[in-house]
Amino acid sequence: MQNNKHTHRVAAAPSLQQPDHRSSEVRPASGESSDESSEFHCTLTAENLNAWYGDFHALHDITIEIPNRRVTALIGPSGCGKSTFLRWINRMNDLVPKARAAGRLELRGTDLLDRLLDVVDLRRRVGMVFQKPNPFPKSVFDNVAFGPRLHSRYSRNQLDEIVERSLRQAALWDEVKDRLGKSALQLSGGQQQRLCIARAIAVGPDVLLMDEPCSALDPKSTRRIEELIAELRKQYTILIVTHNMQQAARVSDLTGFFCEGRLVEVGLTGHIFTNPTRKETEDYISGRFG
Numbered sequence: 001m002q003n004n005k006h007t008h009r010v011a012a013a014p015s016l017q018q019p020d021h022r023s024s025e026v027r028p029a030s031g032e033s034s035d036e037s038s039e040f041h042c043t044l045t046a047e048n049l050n051a052w053y054g055d056f057h058a059l060h061d062i063t064i065e066i067p068n069r070r071v072t073a074l075i076g077p078s079g080c081g082k083s084t085f086l087r088w089i090n091r092m093n094d095l096v097p098k099a100r101a102a103g104r105l106e107l108r109g110t111d112l113l114d115r116l117l118d119v120v121d122l123r124r125r126v127g128m129v130f131q132k133p134n135p136f137p138k139s140v141f142d143n144v145a146f147g148p149r150l151h152s153r154y155s156r157n158q159l160d161e162i163v164e165r166s167l168r169q170a171a172l173w174d175e176v177k178d179r180l181g182k183s184a185l186q187l188s189g190g191q192q193q194r195l196c197i198a199r200a201i202a203v204g205p206d207v208l209l210m211d212e213p214c215s216a217l218d219p220k221s222t223r224r225i226e227e228l229i230a231e232l233r234k235q236y237t238i239l240i241v242t243h244n245m246q247q248a249a250r251v252s253d254l255t256g257f258f259c260e261g262r263l264v265e266v267g268l269t270g271h272i273f274t275n276p277t278r279k280e281t282e283d284y285i286s287g288r289f290g
Contacts, residue, residue, distance in 0.1 A: 041068035043207060043237040044089065049103035051084055053096065058084045060262045061103070066207075071229060071238045073248035073269065076258035076284065082241040085258075086209045088112070089239070090126040091119045107206060124151050127200030131212040133192035135184035135199075140167075140176050143184045143195055147203040162202055169235075170198035171228050190221025194228065201236065208232065210240040214247065226251050245285060249273050257281045 044066035051059035059081050066072050074082040084093070089112060093099040105112040107125065124147065136143050144163045148154055154162065163180070167173040172194045176187070184195055193213060200208060210229075214222040229238060229251045242248050248255050249269060256266035257280070265278045276282045283289050 042066065043068045043108060044239070045104065045106045046085075047104040049085075049088070049101065049105050051081075051088055051093070051101040052099070054098040058261050059088075059101070060260075062263050064256060064263055064266055066237060066239060067254065068237050069233060069235070070253040071233050071240060071251055072254045072256065072266075073252035074239070074241045074256050074258055075243070075245055075248050076264075077289075078243070080258040081261040082258045083211050084261075086128070086211055086239065086241055089207070089209060090123050090128055091117070092128070094119065121151075124203045125205050126207045126209060127203070127205040128209040128211070129193070129196050129200055129213045132216050133189055133196050135187070135192050135195050137183065137185060139181050140184050140187070140195065141180040144198050144202050147199060151203055166198040166202040167195075169201055169232065170194045171224065171231070172198060188221070190217050190224060193217060193221070193225060197225075197228065197232075201232070205236065207237045207239065210238065212241055212243065215243070222247075245273070257284060259284070 042065045045064075047063050049059055049062040050057070062081075062085060074085065076082055087093045088101050088105060089107070091112065093101070101113055103113075107122075110122075111117070112122065136146060138146070141163055144166050145159050148159060148162050164173060164177075167176060172191060175191060176195075179186075184192065187195060193216075197208075197213075214225050217225065226247065229240070232238060233253075240248075240252065252269045254266060255269045255272040257264045257272065257276075257278075259280055265272065265276060265281045267277075272281065273285060276285065
């Protein structure tokens with residue numbers, strides 16, 4: 001593939017600043033927030049971001065701006081760099097031997113590649129939900145309270161409020177309110193994934209990263225997670241990696257297409273799926289490769 005260094009910005013983002021003038025082909029995600037619909041804000045910025053695993057060049061000159069309180073989906077073939085990009089945002093790749101990155105990656109002005117960055121605080125600001133639900137072998141209550149206890153000192157009453165609020169936001173409270181002291185491992189797969197989302201939002205993050213959050217779930221649980229994403233976007237900036245293009249079309253405001261470690265194209269989801277500007281994107285969406 002030709003190595004073109006594109007600047008993937010939603011320049012002026014007219015459809016984000018003026019939702020009433022969106023193309024009829026662009027389906028806005030539900031729950032548009034009035035205070036965010038009138039002005040475009042950028043939460044996360046990558047510019048000429050490159051990343052390596054040893055000698056393998058995994059990301060090539062990634063440049064993108066992630067808007068505030070919007071859902072941005074990343075699609076593309078397996079091994080194309082989507083998850084690698086997510087893992088540099090919250091510095092999970094620090095744990096991978098010989099992983100390194102260069103370029104610019106900022107969260108509200110904070111340099112995420114700074115070697116002196118407090119990664120514990122970063123992971124409070126950037127929550128992550130993984131492909132497979134990973135609740136701690138603790139009670140439902142202690143799973144959600146884990147982050148708040150780690151980052152601050154709260155009274156029991158304050159923790160009770162945080163846990164209830166987080167579980168309500170994750171659409172799980174009614175199902176577990178009488179089981180808070182029971183092991184989280186007793187929950188169903190879909191409930192465990194919503195519990196992991198509640199755990200992530202309990203510390204008040206700026207961004208939620210979701211790496212294939214529904215791939216291990218049944219259709220009913222997948223629908224619940226998608227409905228939850230639509231609600232959470234009112235308060236959080238969400239970046240989701242998915243191989244399910246129908247899911248990307250349903251839940252996201254913007255979609256970026258990755259291929260061979262490069263961000264080929266990014267734009268409003270309706271435009272990407274109905275009128276992509278790059279042939280590689282059209283071929284992938286139409287199933288001609290990938």
